Amino acid sequence: EIVLTQSPDFQSVTPKEKVTITCRASQNIGSVLHWYQQKPGQSPKLLIKYASESISGVPSRFSGSGSGTDFTLTINSLEAEDAAVYYCHQSNSLPYTFGQGTQLEIK
Amino acid sequence: EVQLVESGGGLVKPGGSLRLSCAASGFTFSAYSMNWVRQAPGKRLEWVAGISGVSTYIYYADSLRGRFTISRDNAKSSLYLQMDSLRVEDTAVYFCARAWPADLWGQGTQVTVSS
Numbered sequence: 271e272i273v274l275t276q277s278p279d280f281q282s283v284t285p286k287e288k289v290t291i292t293c294r295a296s297q298n299i300g301s302v303l304h305w306y307q308q309k310p311g312q313s314p315k316l317l318i319k320y321a322s323e324s325i326s327g328v329p330s331r332f333s334g335s336g337s338g339t340d341f342t343l344t345i346n347s348l349e350a351e352d353a354a355v356y357y358c359h360q361s362n363s364l365p366y367t368f369g370q371g372t373q374l375e376i377k
Numbered sequence: 378e379v380q381l382v383e384s385g386g387g388l389v390k391p392g393g394s395l396r397l398s399c400a401a402s403g404f405t406f407s408a409y410s411m412n413w414v415r416q417a418p419g420k421r422l423e424w425v426a427g428i429s430g431v432s433t434y435i436y437y438a439d440s441l442r443g444r445f446t447i448s449r450d451n452a453k454s455s456l457y458l459q460m461d462s463l464r465v466e467d468t469a470v471y472f473c474a475r476a477w478p479a480d481l482w483g484q485g486t487q488v489t490v491s492s
């Protein structure tokens with residue numbers, strides 16, 4: 271099973287800051303890594319697919335990079351509505367797995 | 378409207394069974410693989426099972442194989458999860474999700490296993 275480890279677990283940031291969340295895979299997964307945003311009481315929302323591909327309707331301040339075992343989600347110019355938990359997820363090999371999540375708090 | 382709506386959750390005693398349903402609308406259901414994903418309180422998301430568009434391929438998380446059964450009825454645009462021999466640790470919100478990466482999720486249905 272591929273283990274995904276995110277850092278940090280929690281981050282408190284001010285609006286307009288730039289945020290970087292990392293995800294490390296226990297094995298090489300190429301670019302088959304996706305990012306989701308989950309707000310309290312809601313289902314996850316796909317933000318970035320295949321490490322760096324943008325999703326229609328997702329604000330351009332969200333971007334992704336990386337390949338192999340190390341990946342990054344970047345949020346430029348953070349907005350209050352970005353308060354959420356962010357998960358990385360791999361669908362390269364079964365069982366599909368998720369990171370433990372990064373909680374983003376807006377000060 | 379393109380959406381997924383889960384139902385069938387509830388409170389069940391350990392050892393009991395539940396059948397979850399997921400009704401799809403607004404898209405060609407048979408063209409997509411479908412999955413169940415669960416989230417226990419305060420825990421990370423956990424993939425449960427997946428099924429291809431015409432049920433050719435079915436996959437389960439190793440820890441759940443033998444107790445959970447995923448199925449679909451394309452004529453009814455519906456996805457199902459039969460859960461047997463339920464345990465306290467199966468308590469979670471269960472989501473259905475379309476394809477991988479999952480670009481469409483339902484709102485989730487709560488399953489609570491408790492005596």
